[in-house]
Amino acid sequence: MKTLETLSFDNTYAALPETFRQRVSPTVVPSPYLIAFNADAAKLIDLDPEEAKRPEFAEYFAGNKLLPGSDPVAMKYAGHQFGHYVPQLGDGRAILLGEVRNSIGGKWDLHLKGGGQTAFSRMGDGRAVLRSSIREYLCGEAMHALNVPTTRALCLVGTDMEVYREHQETGALVTRMAPSHVRFGSFEVFAHRGQTDEVKTLADYVIGLYFPHLVAAEKPYLAFYREVISRTAELMAHWQAIGFAHGVMNTDNMSILGLTLDYGPFGFMEDFDPGFICNHSDDTGRYAFDQQPRIGYWNLACLGYALMSLIDADDARAAIETYAPAFNAKMNSLMMAKIGLQTSCDGDLKLWQDLIDLLAVAKTDYTNYFRILGNFDSSPDARNDGIRQRLKLAPMADEWFNRYSARLREESRTDADRREAMNQVNPRYVLRNYLAQVAIEKAERKDFGEIERLMSVLKHPFDDQPEMAHYANPAPAWARGLHVSCSS
Incomplete structure (x- = not known):
């Protein structure tokens, strides 16, 4: 097991040319403290769970101290937001601290959300609030336990620093983990600028690290695109089968690994409504629950356009037509089991x-x-x-x-x-919005115990857990009007 100072960093993304990222250190926050720690996620990077008891732990994962061997960068990308292309987005409030190799060769990004301003903050403060950080910390692990591909969460760090959204709130930082945080928008930013060399460099990087079985393919870029299509189709089926709505399916929130990425205004279905809109900011219902499979296809078409300098147009069109059969096959398999x-x-x-x-x-x-x-x-x-x-x-x-x-x-x-x-495929427990809200309201009063209790329930969603049966109750009357938005 590793200590904080002996983690095995292999910072491949930071080694890419400067045009792909900005080297930046997190901005110091006052008096950080550990709110929650996920020992299961720590195992993925061989980190000894006892390290979380050290006072330095909160300093490292607040960004106040840099982990030895890390090389922090903000990643550049663009994206289609609610259907409209935005030429440059990037990590505006997140910083890739570094990439850790574990003892079996796996690579895990340590991605700090709320680490301060970067070149991509677009006049934002670069911070995250406690409520959104709690929701991401809980939901990543909840989805993992539900067998849905997802980013993970290592820890949640608090600070008494105030952050303004709709009103003054408490700030926090969450460290999420994934093999990669490269998105559809990571390709779009260069393709729309006509920077085809950069598109190829990024594609070669992604294929070499995450799809090495495709390197020797006759058409490796096409094979890569087809695999992203397949993974995305299956992810959409998983979401639909468990009744999960993402809320912001912009192309900058779509993982090239087919992971659930960027937990903002998500929602698990309660009273079933195919047109369920979990995002209060989604005025047109573009990302309603029943629209998610269609938007998955639309986003993949955007990725295909971004890869046009590498893929024949006819091949790309044929590839994306495999999306619907892949989605339907996975959806049917999941629902038959349900x-x-x-x-x-x-x-x-x-x-x-x-x-x-x-x-x-x-x-x-x-x-x-x-x-x-x-x-x-x-x-x-x-x-x-x-x-x-x-x-x-x-x-x-x-x-x-x-x-x-x-x-x-x-x-x-x-x-x-x-x-x-x-009972092994139909969960007893999901992260209903009101459960997250209860944990948030208690945490705002410095009572963090509910986060741990809720996490312990969500890590075993298929078990009956009789002593925790109340966590399976539908939303009470007071919670029926809960709204989450893009600031969530």
Whole structure:
């Protein structure tokens, strides 16, 4: 295990030409203190968890001291924000502290959010507030536990420094981790400027480090594009299957590794609504829940355009047409598992799609309903009244339940075995916005215990955890009007 001073840095992105980044050190904050530490994430970089007990820990991950071997930079990128191209964005409030190699050869970025102004801050203060930092810290780990590709979170550091958003708030810093933070917009910034050499340099860098199996391909850049398409399609299917809305699917928030990146105004579905808009700033509903697969395709088209100096146009068009089949195949696989089917028959696609339509009409709690569905009794004379009543649509639902019961009887496994399998894919717990809000409000009073309690629940989302059952409750009345926006 490593100490803070002996982490094995290999700063490949900082070694790229200056046009890709700005060398910058985080700006010092007053009296930083550790709010939360994720020992599971620390293992990814071979960091001894005991290091979190040192007073220097908060200093390092507030940016007040530089980790030996680190080489901090702000990454340059552009992006389409709400459909409009912005020529230069970049890390305006985040700094890539460095890249750590672990003992098995894995590489992990240490990316500090809230580290102060950079050349890309665009008149912003470069800081992050406590509420947004808590939400990112919790959700990255929640998604990982749900088996959704995502960035991770190492720690959360507080400071009594005040930050102004809609009003004066407490500042904080979160250190997130990922093999890479290169985005679709990392290519766009150079492509739209006609800097084709830089596009090639970045593509060669990304393929060599993260897609080495493609280096010897006949058309490595096309193969890279096709793999990003596949990973993005599968990510979109994961989001839809668990009822997660990202809220800001700008191209600068899209990972070339197919990771969930940049947790801002996200939301997990409660009362099911296909048009759910989790971002209060999204006036047109561009990033509504049911639009996410379409936006994934749109963003990939933007990436394809950025790679046109490396890929034949006809090849690129053929590649992106693989998106829909990849998304549909993954979505069908995930949803079949969610309703407890292990074999495939004609009509299965319509079966789960009809259930989604019923949930939408009944506005039933998405997460809880799939969990409860695991208790369905498939015997011919079973009534399953409790499960039926939750849809509140007996005339429409009865026909579906009859089809479902008959279909389950065609499977070879018992109801008990099916229930166990369904409970491994249908979570009992997700990070509902009101749960995050409770943790935030307590943290603003310097009570950080709820962050740890909530994290412990979210790390085991498929377990019943009877003593924590209240964390599975839908939002109470006071939380129904909660709004999150781009400042969240």
